[in-house]
Amino acid sequence: MELLQGAFVYLVAMVVAVPLAKRLGLGSVLGYLLAGIVIGPALGIVGAETEDVKHFAEFGVVMMLFLIGLELQPSMLWRMRLRLLGLGGLQVAATTTAILGIALAMGLPWQSALAMGLILALSSTAIVLQTLEEKGWMKTTPGQSAFSVLLFQDIAVIPMIALLPLLAVHQASHGATDTHHGGGLGHLPGWLQGLVILGVIAAIILAGRYLMRPVFRFIAAARLREIFSAAALLLVVGIALAMDQIGLSPALGTFLAGVVLSGSEFRHELESDIAPFKGLLLGVFFISVGAGIDFDLLFGRPGTIFGLAAGLMAVKLIVLLILGRIFGLRRANLWLFGLGLAQAGEFAFVLFGFADGAGVLAGDVVRIATLVVAITMLLTPLGFICYEKLIAPRFGRRDERQADEIDEPGTAIIAGVGRFGQVVNRMLTANGHTTVVLDYDADMIELVRRFGVRSYFGDATRPDLLHAAGAEDATVLVAALDDREKQNQLVEHMATHHLHCRIIARALDRHHVYELLDAGAHHVERELFESSLSAGRQALVELGAHPFKAERQTRAFRTHDRQTLSALHENWKDGGMDTSYIAAARGRTDELDQIMVTDRAAERHDSSERGWIPPPKSGTGS
Amino acid sequence: MHKVLVLFAHPRTDRSEVNIVLAEAARELEGVTVVDLYAEYPTFEIDVDREQQRLLDHDVIVFQHPVYWYSCPALLKEWQDLVLEHGFAYGEGGTALEGKTLLNAVSAGARREVYSRDGGYANELKELFAPFEQTAKLCHMRYLPPFALYAAGHAADEDRLTNHVRAYRVLLDALINGRLDLDRAELKISLDDHLDELMTIPTEVK
Numbered sequence: 028m029e030l031l032q033g034a035f036v037y038l039v040a041m042v043v044a045v046p047l048a049k050r051l052g053l054g055s056v057l058g059y060l061l062a063g064i065v066i067g068p069a070l071g072i073v074g075a076e077t078e079d080v081k082h083f084a085e086f087g088v089v090m091m092l093f094l095i096g097l098e099l100q101p102s103m104l105w106r107m108r109l110r111l112l113g114l115g116g117l118q119v120a121a122t123t124t125a126i127l128g129i130a131l132a133m134g135l136p137w138q139s140a141l142a143m144g145l146i147l148a149l150s151s152t153a154i155v156l157q158t159l160e161e162k163g164w165m166k167t168t169p170g171q172s173a174f175s176v177l178l179f180q181d182i183a184v185i186p187m188i189a190l191l192p193l194l195a196v197h198q199a200s201h202g203a204t205d206t207h208h209g210g211g212l213g214h215l216p217g218w219l220q221g222l223v224i225l226g227v228i229a230a231i232i233l234a235g236r237y238l239m240r241p242v243f244r245f246i247a248a249a250r251l252r253e254i255f256s257a258a259a260l261l262l263v264v265g266i267a268l269a270m271d272q273i274g275l276s277p278a279l280g281t282f283l284a285g286v287v288l289s290g291s292e293f294r295h296e297l298e299s300d301i302a303p304f305k306g307l308l309l310g311v312f313f314i315s316v317g318a319g320i321d322f323d324l325l326f327g328r329p330g331t332i333f334g335l336a337a338g339l340m341a342v343k344l345i346v347l348l349i350l351g352r353i354f355g356l357r358r359a360n361l362w363l364f365g366l367g368l369a370q371a372g373e374f375a376f377v378l379f380g381f382a383d384g385a386g387v388l389a390g391d392v393v394r395i396a397t398l399v400v401a402i403t404m405l406l407t408p409l410g411f412i413c414y415e416k417l418i419a420p421r422f423g424r425r426d427e428r429q430a431d432e433i434d435e436p437g438t439a440i441i442a443g444v445g446r447f448g449q450v451v452n453r454m455l456t457a458n459g460h461t462t463v464v465l466d467y468d469a470d471m472i473e474l475v476r477r478f479g480v481r482s483y484f485g486d487a488t489r490p491d492l493l494h495a496a497g498a499e500d501a502t503v504l505v506a507a508l509d510d511r512e513k514q515n516q517l518v519e520h521m522a523t524h525h526l527h528c529r530i531i532a533r534a535l536d537r538h539h540v541y542e543l544l545d546a547g548a549h550h551v552e553r554e555l556f557e558s559s560l561s562a563g564r565q566a567l568v569e570l571g572a573h574p575f576k577a578e579r580q581t582r583a584f585r586t587h588d589r590q591t592l593s594a595l596h597e598n599w600k601d602g603g604m605d606t607s608y609i610a611a612a613r614g615r616t617d618e619l620d621q622i623m624v625t626d627r628a629a630e631r632h633d634s635s636e637r638g639w640i641p642p643p644k645s646g647t648g649s
Numbered sequence: 650m651h652k653v654l655v656l657f658a659h660p661r662t663d664r665s666e667v668n669i670v671l672a673e674a675a676r677e678l679e680g681v682t683v684v685d686l687y688a689e690y691p692t693f694e695i696d697v698d699r700e701q702q703r704l705l706d707h708d709v710i711v712f713q714h715p716v717y718w719y720s721c722p723a724l725l726k727e728w729q730d731l732v733l734e735h736g737f738a739y740g741e742g743g744t745a746l747e748g749k750t751l752l753n754a755v756s757a758g759a760r761r762e763v764y765s766r767d768g769g770y771a772n773e774l775k776e777l778f779a780p781f782e783q784t785a786k787l788c789h790m791r792y793l794p795p796f797a798l799y800a801a802g803h804a805a806d807e808d809r810l811t812n813h814v815r816a817y818r819v820l821l822d823a824l825i826n827g828r829l830d831l832d833r834a835e836l837k838i839s840l841d842d843h844l845d846e847l848m849t850i851p852t853e854v855k
Contacts (some may be wrong), residue, residue: 233719523714562662582694586694637697637731638730638731639730639731640735642740643735643740
């Protein structure tokens with residue numbers, strides 16, 4: 028099939044199946060898998076080449092790990108160490124042991140049984156993380172626990188690849204050990220290989236820390252978005268290649284690079300550049316899993332296949348439930364953790380292929396096992412649905428109350444970090460709030476970073492960047508971009524897509540106030556108004572006014588001006604002034620003159636003179 | 650059905666143990682409007698027209714606040730200075746508040762006995778609140794004795810807060826439904842004890 032035709036078929040399948048699946052409450056992953064089944068085994072539009080597609084799409088997993096790394100500061104990783112090593116390590120060890128036992132009982136040689144145990148202990152990072160993120164469970168306790176386990180598993184893949192060749196029972200079928208993953212290091216002595224591996228990892232960390240930031244800043248200065256996207260892709264592809272060369276998992280390498288770059292100002296921009304590629308590739312990956320299901324084998328021995336799949340999931344579920352309980356998960360949380368991770372993962376496809384090549388597992392065993400893995404992945408979304416519809420409601424009330432107790436302080440996004448945004452940011456952080464600062468000027472970002480402000484490079488009008496900056500959870504957006512059009516775009520986007528977020532916008536002038544209000548801002552502040560008033564008040568004092576008199580005049584001026592601003596809003600139409608606007612504005616100016624000059628003490632409707640006035644001299648009093 | 654306006658004045662609600670609870674309790678009652686003055690006017694720029702309209706819309710005005718120097722916090726004093734205008738509340742043509750009722754619902758730091766002839770302050774709280782009483786009188790309003798929680802800082806520890814909140818609800822409810830015998834209440838030294846004795850029997854109310 029031609030490239031474009033192939034792309035067309037995959038895209039049609041995605042566009043039709045995924046929205047449908049989401050509509051039916053099945054989640055996007057199941058949608059992709061079903062789309063794959065339809066275009067593959069069911070209709071036969073795609074055939075054997077899905078294997079190649081799958082290998083290509085596995086790169087989506089690599090990108091996903093890079094994105095996960097970006098989200099994870101090293102300090103967070105350190106905080107997770109107990110769950111990561113304890114929960115993750117025990118899960119792999121216990122599941123491997125259990126499956127090893129079962130495989131031995133089924134008559135496999137111990138080497139094959141061990142390989143089977145190791146491979147099937149892994150869960151599907153792609154499906155689980157995608158689902159957790161989609162449902163907003165990532166930050167919950169079970170979500171974090173599941174993530175820890177998945178991360179440990181992804182790291183564990185590396186020693187597994189090293190171990191598998193040692194477990195060979197057959198003649199290696201095509202000497203895949205070296206060419207597949209041994210990369211170009213196969214001919215080097217062991218100690219030198221180790222040295223090279225350490226060197227490459229050190230290079231990633233050092234380059235990420237010291238080299239990438241100036242490079243990205245240089246690219247950003249060109250202000251060409253596509254070049255920045257290209258650079259981001261280049262980074263991920265480059266690291267993946269380097270890791271492949273030295274025989275390490277590309278996913279691990281990019282994850283590491285992500286962690287190193289997580290502290291940089293380009294984090295959100297990188298995230299929003301890579302995320303669409305990741306999404307598409309993972310989608311293609313899931314489709315290829317669906318398309319690759321061997322229905323002949325499945326219908327030939329349905330009992331065996333489904334029995335094995337159910338057995339595998341049961342074993343994994345039991346291990347997860349026991350470990351989850353030990354690590355403090357309870358009730359609905361425990362079930363989400365268990366059901367979520369009970370499947371086998373996409374690394375199994377890679378490792379089975381590898382094990383087959385290395386002569387660890389027999390070809391027909393691999394074919395059955397691969398099918399079983401696919402079935403468990405297919406069943407995973409059903410597990411999540413089961414959790415949502417059956418388990419969570421049963422524990423629902425208690426969980427809700429628990430959620431209330433978590434008193435997370437609201438976060439603020441500050442778009443534009445010039446002098447205006449900086450002051451706002453300092454006030455908010457001084458009051459203990461978390462802020463995310465965005466600006467499209469790399470030099471400005473560099474400058475404020477030097478003062479310890481957590482700020483990120485990027486175009487704040489891009490929805491994907493706002494998403495990466497946490498627009499979903501933000502309580503407040505302070506829009507302070509210099510570019511008038513971008514400022515309006517930003518406010519409009521936030522007002523239409525994030526209804527819960529309060530928008531405070533800086534206006535350049537009076538007309539801009541109306542533009543921003545019409546775009547959906549909740550509060551608009553003119554950038555120079557308050558400081559001008561303050562200067563005016565001080566000038567009145569210097570001219571001899573009593574300071575409190577000057578303050579009252581200032582208040583009266585402010586009040587009148589604000590009332591005028593809202594009164595003239597209806598006279599103002601796009602682009603501003605017609606005759607009715609000008610006439611109304613002139614009327615208000617006359618009124619202001621009136622307010623400022625009148626000094627008739629008894630005039631009750633004179634707002635500047637009202638207040639603290641003595642009763643009339645002829646009056647009754649007391 | 651009478652309408653009750655609670656003008657709640659507390660500059661540090663983040664440290665409030667009593668007033669914030671009372672205000673929340675009041676907020677739940679139908680017929681009560683609670684205005685958090687410090688929230689509405691953080692810069693002391695009181696909207697006089699709006700406040701006067703509020704007074705016109707209600708029959709009973711409650712100043713709810715902690716006792717600061719035998720009086721109220723500054724914003725509530727500012728409120729009086731600005732809102733109770735000549736020609737509106739008092740003086741020539743100033744009859745807008747005629748027939749309405751005013752009272753203070755307060756928390757006090759000292760113990761009950763300190764506010765007495767023989768106590769440290771040598772006066773009942775009601776006597777110290779003479780400026781409020783006289784203000785009400787000049788504005789043609791009936792002034793009721795204060796509804797106070799004494800030693801308010803220890804009220805929660807000593808399990809007095811819950812009862813006081815309940816009593817506050819009873820008081821507000823009686824004011825709404827006209828069940829409080831205003832003539833007898835006016836003569837009392839305080840509203841916080843023997844509140845039940847001041848209730849008229851429902852059948853008598855017509």
